[in-house]
Structure formats: C-alpha cells, structure tokens
Amino acid sequence: MPPSPKSEGVCPACGAKTVSKCGTQKLWHWAHVSRQICDPWWENETPWHRAWKSHWPPEFREVVQFSPESQEKHIADVKTASELVIEFQNSAMNDEELSSREAFYGNMVWVVNGASFLKNVEICAKLPSPDHPGSHDMRLYQPRSGAIDFMYYLVSENEPNATMVLLHGSRDCESFVEKTYDGHHLFIWKHPREIWYRSTVPVFLDFGGSVLWQLKKFNVGQTRCLKSLSKASFIIENEGTVGA
Known part of the structure; x- marks a missing residue:
C-alpha cells in the first residue's frame, strides 16, 4: 500500500x-x-536511494524475498517483473555481506553511490569495444594520470609467455577505436573500493549527472575499464520510467 x-x-x-x-x-x-x-542488510535510506527507487512503481520497490532453504528473509530495493533485483548501495560493506547478498538474490545488479570517491576516479582514454572480434587479441596496460592515449600489445605477435613484447600505442588503432567505440574507457581509481572488483554481478557506479559507469574487464586480460550508460537507458531497460 x-x-x-x-x-x-x-x-x-x-x-x-x-x-x-x-x-x-x-x-x-x-x-x-x-x-x-x-533486515541485517538494511542501510539508512538517503535521498539518493529514494530518488532512484522513485523510477519504479510501488509494487517493484522494497520487495520481500524469502529463501525456504535458509529461512532468510530480506527486502530487495527493487525487483522487476522479470525478477531482476536492483540493489542501491550507499555505505561500505564487507566481503561476507557481498557474497551473501549476491548468492541470496542471484539475478541482480548493484548501483553504487560514487559521490564520496568521485575525486579519486579519473576517466581516461576511449577504448574499442572489447566485444568486437578485432579487440580479442589486444592486451592493455593501465594508463598514467592525464594520459589521453593507451598502450597495448597483440597476443598473436608474441611468443607464449614472452618476457618482452612488441608494444603499440593507441594512435596505431585510432580508426578502429572510433569505429567500434561503445562507451568503454580506461580509468584510474586511487584508493579503490576493491570489494566492487570482487563482485560476481554487474556493478554500476553513480557519480551524479545523467551517466552510469559499469565496472568491467577489457576482454580476457586483467585491465579493468568503465563503460558509460545513460541513467535513462538503464532505468528504461530495467522496466522503470523516467520523467517527461
């Protein structure tokens, strides 16, 4: 009600x-x-929480979930008609809670309030889409602060387990980046909240404004990247509504 x-x-x-x-x-x-x-997973609800949840109808908000196996009962911030749980997280948590919540909800995503650590995040060079076949051979290096380019090598050009590799700069693939770019960027995160690197479900960082940034890896390499997505698209794709 x-x-x-x-x-x-x-x-x-x-x-x-x-x-x-x-x-x-x-x-x-x-x-x-x-x-x-x-609910032990409950945190004080902030205006940020309420603003996000307002994009979904009341019947999608604060939906009680019960596990017959564990007898646990928890309240999902949002659960859509397609049974996706969206949890809006403002405060810090430990690994035990992270894994417990992800195991309990299963089909879920996180939206994390990044306002408190925005000053520690630097969005860097644009990347080609890691989903494009032409990117699968690329392995990237973490950028330096202020860098507008990136460095990479191609697996196919080097011997397996090579200690030295042939390096390339992003200017070597500039047209490929422009052709395949779909929102991916390298980034630098000083003093990162590393728990979000250990999540097993999609994590979206909200730094304010109209854009979300999804934490990802660039193909099978170890380099992490961010992918931009408009908040309106995220809301609509997940059965919410945005204002006129």
Whole structure:
C-alpha cells in the first residue's frame, strides 16, 4: 500500500508497525516506528536511494524475498517483473555481506553511490569495444594520470609467455577505436573500493549527472575499464520510467 499522510502500516518483512513519512522535501515512504532493523542488510535510506527507487512503481520497490532453504528473509530495493533485483548501495560493506547478498538474490545488479570517491576516479582514454572480434587479441596496460592515449600489445605477435613484447600505442588503432567505440574507457581509481572488483554481478557506479559507469574487464586480460550508460537507458531497460 502506498504511504499517505498520517497513516500506519505493517512491515512485510518483520510485521512491525510502520508510519508514513509524507513531507514536502522527500519521496513519501514508510518507516519503522522503532529503531529496530528487521533486515541485517538494511542501510539508512538517503535521498539518493529514494530518488532512484522513485523510477519504479510501488509494487517493484522494497520487495520481500524469502529463501525456504535458509529461512532468510530480506527486502530487495527493487525487483522487476522479470525478477531482476536492483540493489542501491550507499555505505561500505564487507566481503561476507557481498557474497551473501549476491548468492541470496542471484539475478541482480548493484548501483553504487560514487559521490564520496568521485575525486579519486579519473576517466581516461576511449577504448574499442572489447566485444568486437578485432579487440580479442589486444592486451592493455593501465594508463598514467592525464594520459589521453593507451598502450597495448597483440597476443598473436608474441611468443607464449614472452618476457618482452612488441608494444603499440593507441594512435596505431585510432580508426578502429572510433569505429567500434561503445562507451568503454580506461580509468584510474586511487584508493579503490576493491570489494566492487570482487563482485560476481554487474556493478554500476553513480557519480551524479545523467551517466552510469559499469565496472568491467577489457576482454580476457586483467585491465579493468568503465563503460558509460545513460541513467535513462538503464532505468528504461530495467522496466522503470523516467520523467517527461
């Protein structure tokens, strides 16, 4: 039931009493009367959380999930009609919680609030699409700060397990990059939140504005990259709506 002014309800996860919060500054929502937390994965909901969840209808928000095997009950931030869980994460977490949540929900993605570490992230050179067959032979090197180009070698040009390889610069494949570019960039992340490198599901970083950045690897190599995606596209592709 959607909240309305001066109304009461019951938490579907724990059965505790809830009250409506219907002010003029925030998205209307339900809150527990007591400070007791019914879901150990719960974190204080911020305006950032509420703004994101507002793009989905009420029946897709805060959906209780129950596992008959473990008898666990948790509340998904968003669960779409196609049963994709979207978790909006603002605070830090440990590896145990990460793996537990991913195992529990299965079909899920993370959207991480990157505002607190934006100053440590530098978006660097454009890359060719790692999905293009012409990129499969490429192995990239991590960039230096301020670099507008990138360095790479081709597996096919070198002996297996070679200690020295023939290097190329991105200017050698400039036309290929422009032809196949689909939003991928090298990046530098000082003091990274490495837990997100260990996720087994898609992770999208939200630095504000109209773009999300998905953490990825560039093909089978070890170099990580980011892929840009408009927030509107992410929302629509995952059964939400955006304002007119």
